[in-house]
């Protein structure tokens with residue numbers, strides 16, 4: 001999943017740490033990242049991503065331990081409503097010194113001694129996106145008959161039982177308000193109303 005990025009948005013100079021195992025520093029870097037979207041969640045370009053991490057020099061390279069955080073825009077899987085969700089994903093990744101034999105085989109320190117954090121941050125956030133987001137735990141979802149948002153509208157199509165698509169059209173027919181209830185007192189002007197139209 002690591003893709004080559006020419007100019008990382010999230011980069012940290014680690015020159016003073018290299019070749020000094022045990023040396024470390026704390027960094028907080030913040031920048032927007034592009035290409036951060038899945039079918040259920042995304043991080044729009046106007047929302048920065050923050051990497052807050054301790055960077056430690058080790059024999060094999062540089063160890064990054066901390067969190068990647070942002071505010072994702074998430075779609076409720078039941079009602080499709082979009083809502084914000086704070087994400088804070090823990091990370092602990094080794095950046096090797098110099099490119100490995102296979103470039104896709106993990107993270108590496110750049111030749112100019114900078115640590116490119118974009119791919120790590122992107123990978124962490126995508127894994128941290130909720131798999132089954134609900135805008136609230138008891139979201140009532142959309143009506144399978146008419147598509148109404150059941151959180152805001154009572155369309156009268158009953159519970160969540162599955163409706164045979166062959167009867168979906170009939171289910172869409174609604175009875176008038178008060179149908180079947182006893183008529184309380186109002187006289188029925190049956191005779192007059194039934195007057196036949198003049199031929």
Ligand SMILES: [Zn+2]
Nearest residue numbers: 076079135139
């Ligand atoms: Zn919902």
Ligand SMILES: [Zn+2]
Nearest residue numbers: 143146155157
């Ligand atoms: Zn409905």
